[in-house]
Amino acid sequence: MLTYIIRRLIGALAMLIVISMVTFGIFYIVPQWAGATPEALASRYVGRAATPETVHLVAQKLGFYDPVVVQYGRFVKGLVAGAEYDYGAGVEQCPAPCFGYSFISGQPVWPDLLDRLPVTFSLAIGAAIIWVLAGIGVGVLSALRRGSFFDRLSMGTALAGVSLPIFFTGMITLVIFSYGLGWTAPGGAYTAFLDNPAQWAYNLLLPWITLAFLFAAGYARLTRAGMLETMGEDYIRTARAKGLREREVIVKHGLRAALTPILTLFGIDFGLLIGGAVLTETTYTLPGLGQYAILAIRNQDLPQVMGVVLIAALFVVIASLVVDLLYAVVDPRVRLS
């Protein structure tokens, strides 16, 4: 078991290194296609009023003339050990993990990311609870009553659900429940859970349900397909034959096997969601990582983009690592292979 954990940890670390390299490479190269020179990048730090000599000096100090490998090395060093920026007028300390400074605001990126993480996390966790319960519940019931009215209705709804873009359902629900009926908060409001849990839930209720509906639809379809497959297996007949109650057969033998692929999917979905629910946050104007990503991209604020992409990738890698380790606990075949 220990070797398995270590192997998976090394794999996850390697994955993060590759992702950071690819991200850095792409966001280093693509702006140059769009015509960005080292001087143009540097002038975003010092402002438009600076003389060409100052810009040149700053570009040199920030190392924009160095080869991409050297720049990447400096970026990683900043992440691991922190960095010092010497602007000439003084030295600025950027403690680890240092993602650098925003081109636009001049603020360090890492505290911004920390500020926005709770919003996205609140959105993801609430939606995840709803969609897992609803999706798996509906999927199991549909599979058990295959062909019934309930099955057709819920699968029809689920198919509609996966075909609806969230920015459309988001707008419709806002128009109906918030502006129209006044039952829920309009977008844009976020209250920290620790400040006021009731207000926190009230503000997030509509995004939760809308986001959960989208995912629940997919999970219900998957659960139904998985249940139909496992309930036809021989060991289900064996379990019934040895006189287990139907409830136990369904939950302990049928559902347990059907859940395996869903667990994998959940790991990836949840990880991706914490890294920024871009569309949901844009529709409901929630100040989370997704909205941050969009703003960073619109401003072409490279350090911010790097920060948010890496954080998002980190969560996916962590989530799939956790899922893999859970498998190893549940299924001895995994850790021995």
Added chain:
Amino acid sequence: MTAPLDVSGSAAEAHPESVLAGAGKAIQGRSLTRIAWMRLRRDKIALAGGVVVLLLIIMSIFSSPIIAAFGHPPLEFHQDAIDQNTLLPKGTFGGMSSEYLLGVEPVNGRDIFSRIVAGAGISLLIGFLATLVSVLIGTVMGVLAGYFGGWVDQVIGRIMDVFLAFPLLVFAIALAGVIPDKGFGLEGNGLRVAMLIFIIGFFSWPSIGRIVRGQTLSLREREFVDAARSLGARHGYILFREVLPNLMAPILVYATLLIPTNILFEAALSFLGVGINPPTPTWGGMLSEAVRFYTLPHFVLFPGLAIFITVLAFNLFGDGLRDAFDPRAH
């Protein structure tokens, strides 16, 4: 005398289609494609999806005559249809009338019907071509990984893992956000369409790649591949003549199911303002303009419904196609 081989008995129940097609005729071998087509023909919901898809394609091909007959040019302003005090459309339901079938947009009074019809073309074009890009990349990678195995499989498998761990939407937005105005001999929105096709296709190939890899793995062990190999066939011959033709069905099915995902992807990018530039009409772009006018439901509703109907039709058809090709479904 009792007939020992009564076709109306158990055999017919096990294979209903053999009765439908084979009544009175000698039993003949049927290809998987023919069996699938017969199953698909009986799946009314899937067929309905297919018909809607066909209608959408026809609509986008003949968008100019349709707009000329039933609407106004999609970029034309109609200040006469707008109340100059509120900047909202005159009349009820956002100015819906025989003149403007689905009403007009606030402020500039553009014909919503024409814009929806014109937007279909871009959605479908990007949906189809982006899927083609991902099918090409996914098939090549999947076949190589599945057929050669070993370190090739390891490397390609890791690449697919990295892609799955990427925050793709953020990444695609970032890339689409820095598309220059000129390049590769194209300009403006022409270049943007080409780049979007490439970006969306490039980010959605691993799903096809995984399926192709799995199918290739099982095909590789089949007898006819063994036979070809023992007859001295080269890798290239086996791949193109033996393996690839047998992959066509799953590739077709999953390509059909990838098209709606890619249409949603394009709509999302246009909604976020990094897709096709206005004033060119796109459904996602129309929705993002509608955000400011949430008091006008039709303004949100029509582009949203257009996306919904298109994506649903592709999903229904794709689901039916998969059931028709997948023997386990019956």
